[in-house]
Amino acid sequence: MIQVGVNGYGTIGKRVADAVAAQPDMALTGVAKTRPNYEAEAAVRKGYPLYAAIPERADLFHDAGIDLAGEVEDMVMTADVIVDTTPSGVGADNRELYERYDTPAILQGGEDADVADVSFNARSNYDLARDDDVDTARVVSCNTTGLSRLLTPLIESYGVEKSRVTLVRRGGDPGQTSRGPINDILPDPATIPSHHGPDVNTIIPDVDIDTLGVKVPATLMHLHSVNVTLDEAPSADEVRDLLSAESRLFLVPEETGIDGTGKLKEFAMDTGRPRGDLWENCIWEHSVSMEGRDLYLFQSIHQESDVIPENIDAIRALLDWEDRETSMATTDETLGVGL
Amino acid sequence: MIQVGVNGYGTIGKRVADAVAAQPDMALTGVAKTRPNYEAEAAVRKGYPLYAAIPERADLFHDAGIDLAGEVEDMVMTADVIVDTTPSGVGADNRELYERYDTPAILQGGEDADVADVSFNARSNYDLARDDDVDTARVVSCNTTGLSRLLTPLIESYGVEKSRVTLVRRGGDPGQTSRGPINDILPDPATIPSHHGPDVNTIIPDVDIDTLGVKVPATLMHLHSVNVTLDEAPSADEVRDLLSAESRLFLVPEETGIDGTGKLKEFAMDTGRPRGDLWENCIWEHSVSMEGRDLYLFQSIHQESDVIPENIDAIRALLDWEDRETSMATTDETLGVGL
Amino acid sequence: MIQVGVNGYGTIGKRVADAVAAQPDMALTGVAKTRPNYEAEAAVRKGYPLYAAIPERADLFHDAGIDLAGEVEDMVMTADVIVDTTPSGVGADNRELYERYDTPAILQGGEDADVADVSFNARSNYDLARDDDVDTARVVSCNTTGLSRLLTPLIESYGVEKSRVTLVRRGGDPGQTSRGPINDILPDPATIPSHHGPDVNTIIPDVDIDTLGVKVPATLMHLHSVNVTLDEAPSADEVRDLLSAESRLFLVPEETGIDGTGKLKEFAMDTGRPRGDLWENCIWEHSVSMEGRDLYLFQSIHQESDVIPENIDAIRALLDWEDRETSMATTDETLGVGL
Amino acid sequence: MIQVGVNGYGTIGKRVADAVAAQPDMALTGVAKTRPNYEAEAAVRKGYPLYAAIPERADLFHDAGIDLAGEVEDMVMTADVIVDTTPSGVGADNRELYERYDTPAILQGGEDADVADVSFNARSNYDLARDDDVDTARVVSCNTTGLSRLLTPLIESYGVEKSRVTLVRRGGDPGQTSRGPINDILPDPATIPSHHGPDVNTIIPDVDIDTLGVKVPATLMHLHSVNVTLDEAPSADEVRDLLSAESRLFLVPEETGIDGTGKLKEFAMDTGRPRGDLWENCIWEHSVSMEGRDLYLFQSIHQESDVIPENIDAIRALLDWEDRETSMATTDETLGVGL
Numbered sequence A, B, C, D: 001m002i003q004v005g006v007n008g009y010g011t012i013g014k015r016v017a018d019a020v021a022a023q024p025d026m027a028l029t030g031v032a033k034t035r036p037n038y039e040a041e042a043a044v045r046k047g048y049p050l051y052a053a054i055p056e057r058a059d060l061f062h063d064a065g066i067d068l069a070g071e072v073e074d075m076v077m078t079a080d081v082i083v084d085t086t087p088s089g090v091g092a093d094n095r096e097l098y099e100r101y102d103t104p105a106i107l108q109g110g111e112d113a114d115v116a117d118v119s120f121n122a123r124s125n126y127d128l129a130r131d132d133d134v135d136t137a138r139v140v141s142c143n144t145t146g147l148s149r150l151l152t153p154l155i156e157s158y159g160v161e162k163s164r165v166t167l168v169r170r171g172g173d174p175g176q177t178s179r180g181p182i183n184d185i186l187p188d189p190a191t192i193p194s195h196h197g198p199d200v201n202t203i204i205p206d207v208d209i210d211t212l213g214v215k216v217p218a219t220l221m222h223l224h225s226v227n228v229t230l231d232e233a234p235s236a237d238e239v240r241d242l243l244s245a246e247s248r249l250f251l252v253p254e255e256t257g258i259d260g261t262g263k264l265k266e267f268a269m270d271t272g273r274p275r276g277d278l279w280e281n282c283i284w285e286h287s288v289s290m291e292g293r294d295l296y297l298f299q300s301i302h303q304e305s306d307v308i309p310e311n312i313d314a315i316r317a318l319l320d321w322e323d324r325e326t327s328m329a330t331t332d333e334t335l336g337v338g339l
């Protein structure tokens, strides 16, 4: 059993904790939190051991009637691996702590690429993280994860000459009440290319990709408007077949009457997905089109959850515990990936 | 076992079906649907027998590879009671069908009050529906349900002189992509009082209540800004105690850091609620205030789910199957009402 | 001619500057700005003398090719009165500067009441600011201005026993792209009463008013859901007549088909209003209703502009330049108040 | 003087009427309206002769105290040209009326291309409409107008190999309170290409363009995420120079601090633009980038107004009244095009 500690229990952290708890070969050492808020309350109800992320604030937990299992250092000491899901930038600061105890660590996409020995996407470069010299891996952001999963099979099957993607991004997560915009469509960043293209290159070094970022007043999912100029010219149906064979790509069927992310999440909830999570890229099946060698499609990306299976696989890769196929299959089966 | 058929499988219907399936004393005869869309697909995955709501469209289901258990008339014939969860106005048209087979029926709050023999709220007037002469009951709307649950204990404990409520309503449900407004705050209706006050009087005939309706660009929950002039002048703490003793009122604790409906639904999902449903009125604990005999508070109402326990209780009341306490306790326990 | 300097050239400041420039008895000394952004650019096009609000940043203006008339201290020295329209809290810091040069100053509603000798609303308490001892006046916030204008004639004509108001507030102004919420209805503040009631009491000391604040994802205007228990029981038509006789109250006629703030601002723009500004409280005519002695109505308040005429009148009151009727009439006529 | 009648007085029609009234060589015969709503009221205030678009409803105008100049047929008879700005599809029905009186007519982009003899964009194909055989012209939609204006100079200067554009479209205009979505990012249409590309080909027949449509909860402007593979490889600065030389393209300068459409419209209003209209494509200057021969940029398009100068030019072209340069210069100068 791999002992896994989760440092930072927010949007990503709580999902990683649940996913770890569902794995046959992992045990959740505990989760480290900064404050006894509603997420702490929910963790307590699930029986997750809680560690104080900021020792000086331990009293706050006691005042709230919450028992602590210790401080974050205790968790780092005990665990075989830490998944750091603190806010952007905090992960970089935490590295020193993990090094002190020689605990391998997985960081998230909000960190710069050089925070870790490798950037990670299970489908694209699992084996890199298995290397003996690699002690830290960065699971790339929700958007980069979505693009890597899509481009990898296209590169393998047809070759990619160039990719151009407009990322229409949600302004904030559903619980982030202070984020905007309320009524605007923002070029964000206004300069081109956005950082997303270079971030894809940390996973797929030599793919030629230009990305443009837009921000809009919606909270549920991002939408990628994708163009890929392929080396070959398969039919749209062939591309659909290729993509639907991938376990982490879901082709949203036209006949379901799902017209957007509201109904998509509704479907996820109707089928019993925890929190309505959509771990898969949701590719709009009837959008997949070929014009000459130009592939076009739309994909919706659930920012809060698509990186969760990747974090689980990253644990196994980093500890050289399983090979890619076995790990991905186990992760997919235990979580229920595949709609 | 009560055989329950659900006619109309949308936002309310699918939740009623799941709740029926969870009851020890009920069995789901099936659900009637008009089209083989994503909700039908989810019903199939759950193993719910599907009936064609519109017989001429049965072929659409066959084409989509979905087996039908029959037509809606078959379901009405077989079931002991029908819960009609079709869109506003359709329920009234369906009454004749239920009468033809002498099947008691429960209708929803989108219908006019005179569509049914009684209007129903479990906490307020359960016993009325037990009457032998009563064959149909209308579970009042999400907003009226929320107001009835709140006013009833206040009337019982302190007496209510007058109530004034502003209902800040969500523009549409999360999946309703064509509803607006996008960027407006609409008096809706602009005339005062809105229909909500009179609708409360179908449940609590002689309470004096004036309501004002507003519509805003949000999808998650309604917010009620409530004023109740009581006959007595209890302290705010006494009112909080009174309200928190009610199983279907949830007092959102300040220290959880929950500041709105986004985080509220997040909490519901974190604790494993199906679809993130909030069956309870969510009363903002720190909003409960007394100024003289004037009680003020905010409550958030989850339009998609607060009527679900009421529909279950209405079944038992209409068939005179259990008394109020037993029914409500069973419903609450099987669903997990109470946060 | 009154020489008027405007310190802080943002949403409120630029409107005050335009309004000053339109007065027959005032001249715009200039406006002080912190940065050479698009608003500075627009000021330059209008020929307004620009002063550096932060002397150390003067170079930024030079780099942007903008000539400065001097530094803010020069403007304070030259002007007969300063209208301070800096962000909340900055005005308090600026007081010392105005005192140093003995320049009377008008501050805004974002400041605490004790920042100035009096709080001001033209219709309600103009004469207080004319007192010799009064050197500073605070024009109360958009919401307090809207409530004061409404309550004053009601008090005068019928007497007010108690007022209860729910303020459904826009999340941010149209240009404030980083403000939320995106999809939520927030009790804000969740505690009751909100600060708005006490703020009304700085203008009308002994009116009994309880206010509740809500925040929603819209940018155009606030909406007040108003209840006033009067001492008398006039008919709704009498109240409508009373209110429509007030120059700064506009009763939105039902037959215009205007259903919300989008169309309201459209109408303002169609009639040539600069920036589509609505200086008047916009009371929904068909919402004005009486239930016994309880008056109900909805009013929409254009946060960006309703305080503008008040600032102009405050200048004349503070300098004891004109009486109330004359000042308000001049302001209304020059701006075009009254739709 | 050209006598111009405007049939359909809504978002586009009222702007066309104002623009006609501002031309030295045109006179406004009048405007035809269906109902006496707030827009009719504003037209009356401007002194525009009103005609009943639907004769049977003439009484409604009389009841509202509005004098009519006649019925729509009278206007069609009197005018030298009609600008039809009725809702999509109605224009096609109206054609027969214009033919009956031999009155040349201009239709809008909501109509199918075959509704008129030519599709029109002043910069791209002005002369086609001057042909003797041409009696009707269709001013293409806001989006197609924006794309035609951008592509034409690029084609002329560098040649265009292929263009790929994602159109992130506003869900509704600010006054359209019933349009959504509230919280979604919709592929719309989900199939690719959207109709926008083929519509561009009605103006520029042989440009190779693929378009993708997205719909989001915002009302102010559309945003185009543009990629153009050029035949040559100019520098980004050269492209900026080329584009800024076009009178109907406005390059939004980075140093203004304008980050989105909220502040952009604010700037338009600050500079005195009627209704805050932005007749120009608003190209984000710092977004203009070259990667090899691939040009990228963002442009915001004000859907309510960018077609207005085009309608004015279309009048002169259709009547063969002036050449392109003269017409465009007159239109630009009288309206104040160019920020």
Ligand SMILES: NC(=O)c1ccc[n+]([C@@H]2O[C@H](COP(=O)([O-])OP(=O)(O)OC[C@H]3O[C@@H](n4cnc5c(N)ncnc54)[C@H](O)[C@@H]3O)[C@@H](O)[C@H]2O)c1
Binding pocket: A007, A008, A009, A010, A011, A012, A013, A032, A033, A034, A035, A053, A054, A085, A086, A087, A088, A089, A090, A108, A109, A110, A111, A140, A141, A142, A173, A303, A304, A307
């Ligand atoms: N939310 C998304 O959409 C998303 C998607 C993919 C990747 N990510 C990345 O995942 C990381 C976490 O993001 P999130 O959205 O879960 O953030 P979050 O704010 O929801 O959660 C972060 C948690 O870390 C806690 N925290 C703060 N400082 C801490 C410290 N010093 N030690 C321990 N815990 C601390 C916070 O209290 C919070 O509970 C970021 O790098 C982010 O960029 C986020």
Ligand SMILES: NC(=O)c1ccc[n+]([C@@H]2O[C@H](COP(=O)([O-])OP(=O)(O)OC[C@H]3O[C@@H](n4cnc5c(N)ncnc54)[C@H](O)[C@@H]3O)[C@@H](O)[C@H]2O)c1
Binding pocket: B007, B008, B009, B010, B011, B012, B013, B032, B033, B034, B035, B053, B054, B085, B086, B087, B088, B089, B090, B108, B109, B110, B111, B140, B141, B142, B173, B303, B304, B307
């Ligand atoms: N959604 C809410 O917020 C809410 C809350 C409380 C009460 N209600 C009430 O519940 C009722 C249902 O509302 P909903 O939101 O679930 O609507 P919905 O549109 O989500 O679902 C209605 C379902 O009925 C189906 N249907 C349509 N015609 C039918 C017919 N003739 N026979 C059988 N099925 C038919 C539709 O296809 C759809 O699946 C309405 O009366 C509504 O006012 C809704």
Ligand SMILES: NC(=O)c1ccc[n+]([C@@H]2O[C@H](COP(=O)([O-])OP(=O)(O)OC[C@H]3O[C@@H](n4cnc5c(N)ncnc54)[C@H](O)[C@@H]3O)[C@@H](O)[C@H]2O)c1
Binding pocket: C007, C008, C009, C010, C011, C012, C013, C032, C033, C034, C035, C053, C054, C085, C086, C087, C088, C089, C090, C108, C109, C110, C111, C140, C141, C142, C173, C303, C304, C307
């Ligand atoms: N916007 C509204 O809805 C509204 C309505 C009524 C009252 N108010 C009040 O008016 C005041 C101004 O608000 P606003 O919305 O115009 O703010 P704003 O941010 O639009 O404008 C304030 C301006 O002051 C400038 N500034 C900042 N520091 C300064 C300094 N030290 N010296 C000079 N200028 C400085 C800023 O650069 C900005 O241009 C606040 O007290 C606010 O509460 C605002």
Ligand SMILES: NC(=O)c1ccc[n+]([C@@H]2O[C@H](COP(=O)([O-])OP(=O)(O)OC[C@H]3O[C@@H](n4cnc5c(N)ncnc54)[C@H](O)[C@@H]3O)[C@@H](O)[C@H]2O)c1
Binding pocket: D007, D008, D009, D010, D011, D012, D013, D032, D033, D034, D035, D053, D054, D085, D086, D087, D088, D089, D090, D108, D109, D110, D111, D140, D141, D142, D173, D303, D304, D307
């Ligand atoms: N609004 C935009 O963003 C936009 C942009 C570019 C082009 N267009 C096109 O311009 C045309 C008009 O659009 P709009 O947005 O101005 O619509 P609108 O609805 O704002 O205005 C249309 C007006 O026509 C009136 N009308 C309806 N039937 C009529 C009839 N039979 N005779 C005369 N008048 C009638 C309506 O009452 C309304 O006042 C459409 O083809 C549309 O596609 C609209």
